[in-house]
Structures are given as C-alpha cells and as structure tokens.
Amino acid sequence: MTILFASDLDQTLIYSRRTMGTGVSEEELVEVERIEGKPQSYMTEKSQSALWNLDSSICFLPVTTRTQAQYERVTGIFERDGRPRFAIVSNGAVILENGLPIREWSDNIRQQCVSRNTIIHELLPEIERHFTEEWVLDVREADDWFVYMIVDRERFPEEKLDFYTQTFREIGWSLSLQGRKLYFMPESITKAGAMEYVKNRINAEYVIAAGDSLLDLGLLEKADLGLLAAHGEAVRSKVPLSGHIRITGKKGIKAGEEILEKVSSVSLQHR
C-alpha cells in the first residue's frame, strides 16, 4: 500500500528561532536551512531522523507556499541527494517533478486565475485602496502568482482581519496571516488541488496531511488523516474541523516531532 505524506514545511516540520517555542534545548536542534550563510530554520534531530527514516511505503510530499527558489534552500529535510520525486511549491501553483515544474499544471492554474481575474495586477490597486496604514511594511510578489504583505504585528489591527478576509474573498482571494506575513492567495491556487494531482500520479491509497495555517486546511480536509499543529493560525481561527483532523498536543518545534511520530506509527499500522 502506498501512503502519501503531504506536509507543509514552515511551522509544521521546520521552525525558525522565533517560531520554535520553548521546551527545546540547543543540543536537540539541527539546522535545515541557511540564508546568506546564516542558519534560518531548524528541526529537532529526532524529527529529522524520523523523516529521513520513514517506511518505504510512505511517499513524502513537501507542500509549501514557498516559491521554488525558497523551497530549494531547505536542504535538511532530505538525506543527501534524497529529494522526493514530487514537491508542491507556490501553494500549489507549481508542482515539481524531479526538480522541474510540470508546465501543463501551471498553465492550467494560470488560465483559471486569468478567467477569474485573480491576477496580481488586478489585486494591487485593491490593496492600495484598503491598506494605507503605517503597519504595512512591504508588499511582495511571489513569482507572479500571489502577494504577501509584511506587516508590523504590534500595530496590526487583528479585529479588522475578518473584514479584510470578507472583502477580498468577494473578489476571489483568500487571506492568511502567518507571523509577519499576510498572504493574498487566488482561490484557484490550492495545496489540496495539487496534492490530488500527485496522489493520482503515484496511485496513493491513503493520505496523511499535516499543516498549521488556514492555507493548509483544504489539504487536511482532503486527506484520510489530518494533523494540525496546535500553535498555528488554523487552530486560533476556530474554524470547525472534520473528525479525521487531529490537533497536536504539543506546540512549536515539538509539535513537528509529534507529527512525525504519528506518521511513523500510522505507516506501521498500514503495512
């Protein structure tokens, strides 16, 4: 039986210093990403070992909102040259097969975005209209697919988030607030859709999905077993969850460890 383990990366399997939480010692950490020579993301050694030694019946599928270039910096989730056959980047707009984007997939997503008017140059004037406040530090484009705003969380008005979410949903964009980043994602770009494509390609019979944010919820809903990190945006937002989605008992980098322990034990049960 082939099991697909489709997992978000940031704040699910890998953590920055700022997001790893307490209750982890320096000796437990391994570095998994560097930016300009400086360590950026970590796992615990236990997590890394569990991920590297998953049963051969399990196909690990990274599913991230990172762009391809940002994803490729995360070298520590694979043992040497052991990159998996597939990876989902740019939140599902791009599927990599053996390191290369599947052209037809992205062309199809582009067409959907164009036909629904959810393209960046339609969005930017709306952002300018609604966001003039001093807590907007920067507005960045991710490979021409979506936009994220860097916000000053101290001054960000959390009470207005529902209003923003509603306003942008009406024009076809989903919002997700993760740390200092507020994402604006076209509704056609989903992790769940891209995961289904890979699931069919590899004929997986069972899917375990893991995540922490609102952008992961659709992915978890489509899985047979969903593992949701307790510290994340999705739990905080209190949206109703289906019965097959479980919230971790632990928070921070230790939730990552708990997720991988669960994946290992489920794979043994399905042997």
Ligand SMILES: [Mg+2]
């Ligand atoms: Mg995440």
